[in-house]
Each structure stands twice: as structure tokens, then as C-alpha cells.
Amino acid sequence: MVEWTDKERSTVSAIWEKIDIDVIGPEALARVLIVYPWTERYFGTFGDIFSATAVLGNAKVAAHGKVVLKALDSAVKNMDNIKATYADLSRLHYEKLSVDPDNFKLLADCITIAVACKLKSALNPQAQATWQKFLSVVVDAMSSQYF
């Protein structure tokens, strides 16, 4: 069971409130595809995602970025039960989408960087620690149904 202090809970909520899902989602996913190009393998139906320019202008990438980040809302609202909350999504990513779970960590890092660009020094070291702890719990939950 993951333990959260009151301060950690309010930090995660405060950060989440400041994030515009429609901006951060597309940015985070674009960074994943540009910084870790092997992730292109999962998006065969998205058209041209083979250059930074193409990725940044791709409407399907932007739309999917919003979907992915919206899903983080369930974790923010269910911090005491993240593993159960993501069980179905985990199974989906394993059985249907065949996503290597290493990629969840890459996405988490890109989300953190996109959030850092937006929040700047408001994401102080302690806030970064809490945010990364939160994302690592989500990453574990997303990997939990792989066996």
C-alpha cells in the first residue's frame, strides 16, 4: 500500500489543477515520440510521425496526448487505490496494445518535463519529488497486469 502524507496529496492536486490537459497531453506525447523515436512502433495508424516537425503538427498525436493525460485524472482522484484503478488499462496495454512497460517510465519523464516547462520554479525540488513519486505509482500500476 502506498502511503501519502496530507502534504503530498495537496501537492499532487495543486499541480494537477495547474495543468491544462489539452496543452500538456499533446506536448508530453510529442516529446516521447521525438526523444524516444522507437515509440513510433505503437502508432502505426497516425500517419507521418517520423520527424519532429511532423510529430508537432500531427493532429492524431495531439488528440491521443489528450486521451492519455486525461487518464491520469483517475489516479489523482483515487490516490489510495491507483493499482486497482489502472488494472483494466494495464491489461489493455499488455494484451491488446503490446506496449513494453519500459515506455511508461519514458512517458512519465516527458510528462514531468512538460509540467516543468509550464510550472517553472513553482515545481520546487519537494514538489518534483512528490510528483515523480505519484507518477511512479501510476507506472507500477500500468505494469501490474503484465505476466
Place this chain on the structure above:
Amino acid sequence: MSLTAKDKAAVKAFWGKVSGKAEDIGTDALSRMLVVYPQTKTYFSHWKDLSPGSAPVRKHGKTVMSGVADAVSKIDDLNAGLLNLSELHAFTLRVDPANFKILAHNILVVLSIMFPEDFSPEVHVAMDKFLAALARALSEKYR
């Protein structure tokens, strides 16, 4: 995953923009590393104060970033250029090389915070590759 000419150009151009703040970058990156990854504190048990922005953290942040600056100037042959630093890390400091990745991540977070307009995805990938190549060069002499 070696550095292309495009990567090197992007790194040099970006470094030109940010090098003036190298000390602040190093201080903030190290501060974050010690808070976000507390296991890294084990390498600094000899410091009086490990809190963000403390004097030893600032001093060491400056040292680390001058190493990064040196690496930028030797970007065409990092393995040869960083031989001495590699020996230092391998035989004297004996830092587990997994930690290079951790520090690199925190450097990238600080760059996002301090230069959000300039830290585009293209700059992000070039810097990520550069810091990974730097880490490989530092690990050269380990075994």
C-alpha cells in the same frame, strides 16, 4: 545512439544560450537530485548541509557543470576527451553509473524550468543524447 552532426550543433547552440547560468543550473540539478532520489545522498555523507541551494551543493554544482562545459567542447570525441574524469569516477569516486542517468534527468528538468521557450523537443532529444553519451564516456574506465 551516437550524436549526429545535427545533435552536436543543437547542443552547442543551446549551450551557448544557457552556459551563463551554468552555476545555477548545476546547483538546482544537484539540489533536486538529492531531494527526489535520496539514495544519492549516500555519496555526500561528508557534507555538512545537503539541503537545496546549500553552500556545498552550490560549490559542487559548479564543479559538475564545468565538467559538462568541458564535454561540450570535446563533443567530437567524448571518450578520449573525458578519460581523466572517467578514471576519477571509476577509481576514486566509484559512483554507481546508474546515477549518471539520474543526474541527467534532473539537469533536463532544470533546463525545462529555466529555459522553457528554448527547451523544445528537438533540443530535448539532443541534450538527452549528449548527456547519455557523456555518461557512457564517464563509465569507460569502470571495468
